Amino acid sequence: MKKIFLVIIFSYCFSAAYAQWSSFYTTQKAYYQIKESYSYPADTTFHQFHYDTIIDYGNFQVMHSNYTNPDFNGCYPVVNQNLGSNIYSKYYIRPDSILLKNDTTYFIYQFYQGQADSILFLTESQPNDTWVTSINNSANYNTLQFTCDSVGFGNVLLNINDSLKYFSVKAFQNSAPVTSVYDNLTIILSKNYGFKQLIAFRDYNQQEFNLVGLDSANIKTGFSYPGFSDYFHLSVGDVIIWKEHSPIAGPLHMGYTKYHKDSVTNSLITLDSVIYNFDRVTTGGGNTSSYISKFYRENLRGLEMSSSVYVLKTSLTAENFVEVYTGGNFYNDLYETSGAYVTDDTIINRLYSFVGHYLFDTSNCSIGYGTDNGYVYEYNTYYGLNSFKHYSFYDVYFTIESSLIDGVQIGDDWATIIASVDENDVEKLIQIYPNPSNDGNITIKHKNINSITVYSMDGKRILTKQLKNNDSQTNLTLPKGIYFIHLEKNNSILRVAKVVVTG
DSSP states (O other): OHHHHHHHHHHHHHHHHHSOOOSOOTTEEEEEEEEOOSSOSSSEEEEEEOOOEEEEOSSOEEEESSTTOGGGTTOHHHHHHOOGGGSOOOOOSSOSEEEEETTEEEEEEEOGGGOEEEEEEOTTOOTTOEEEEEOOSSSSOSEEEEEEEEEEEEEEETTEEEEEEEEEEEEEETTEEEOOGGGGOEEEEETTTEEEEEEOOSTTOOSEEEEEEEEESSOEEEOOOOOGGGGOOOOTTOEEEEEEEEOOOSTTOOOEEEEEEEEEEEEEEOSSEEEEEEEEEETTTOOEEEEEEEEEGGGGGGGGSOTTOEEEGGGTOOBSBTTTBOOOOOSEEEEEEEEEEEETTTEEEEEEEEEEEEEEETTTTEEEEEEOOEEEEEEETTTEEEEEEEESSSEEEEEEEEEEETTEEESOOHHHHHHHHHHTOHHHHOEEESSSBSSSEEEEEOSSOOEEEEEETTSOEEEEEEOOTTOOEEEEEOOSEEEEEEEEETTEEEEEEEEEEOO
């Protein structure tokens, strides 16, 4: 009996050590939890790693992510790799692509303006095998040495067990070993499920990240990205209050803040489409208008795509959302998907960052001019679309201020917001007249203003007046022209007013 047991152990160790191992599988979506170390809405994100296609180039193969995205008609690798100086650097956690040659694997990380870094990883290495690979970054090392420390059997995720390989990493500057973050990091590779634990070999985020979910035809366990239907739940009687804010952007844009109360009057939700009817009331007016927002699964494919991939605007936008902006496509609006992050323990959020307007022809995979004024979208599993930003020479932000959904009030109700707006209404606190003025005499009535500064049309400062706390009126005399008057309180601009002097 003891001999049989020893034979079984030997057979397992032999098969675990010498059977084929892979880093990722095209039939599987793997999800990793990552501690973020750069500016982000949350300090922990969840990233989907999915390489959907392997392209054979003869003496080597390449695993691509998002290759089959129908938006690009087979041109995704060209768009991904050749956008040039107009594109921002991608904050890739995962490798951009993976090159396979015999038993050799290269993780390709896409850098700014087409410069790529490749990390050599040997999935078929055996215990005590070592190898080195170069790395480009701002740290005090230029080489990494990998060591396969051991092979064993253990837990991969929840109730899944498998053969596991353990790897350590040591940094070198040329041939001299140096202390680095890698000294305390471990890579763990599962034979049948890819990486249980991996390292992000990027300057800004060199740390371990751990497998938290698997999704394939045969297994679905742990964390996964929400599907289309998980984002949309509004019903008749629900209320969302949007804050629309545009900050001051120089003398030509004075900025504003207003609120919109959207009440759901009809809700039609199916597996592939969502249609909401809203009644809207906006501060400053009081009149009610009606509009319809339509969300189609086909047009929101980006909600289910991997993190750090490109997606077109036509896969992110609704028809007529927040009433004043519609889902039209100008050029080919390109976005980068983020990882997911969790708020309030259960709400899953995804952010889509604008990259640029690009002219590319999918019939020949050619790329043209790009610009950087555009939009940012964010969806979550509580509201659906929950924030929106348009930026150009001035910015406009739409964020949800409060809501009443299924009888649960979050934030202030509409009456409280209205009262707060009235109490702080700058138009009531500051009056400027006459405007236009035919003789150059301008009267400004105000409360709690510290200073008044007048600028000409070309941005030149004409005058500044410092005020006392009890001052309530200021008289100005200006020559013929157009001016912008900045009224400040505690070094913050309360209002910018355009004034015209005709004579």
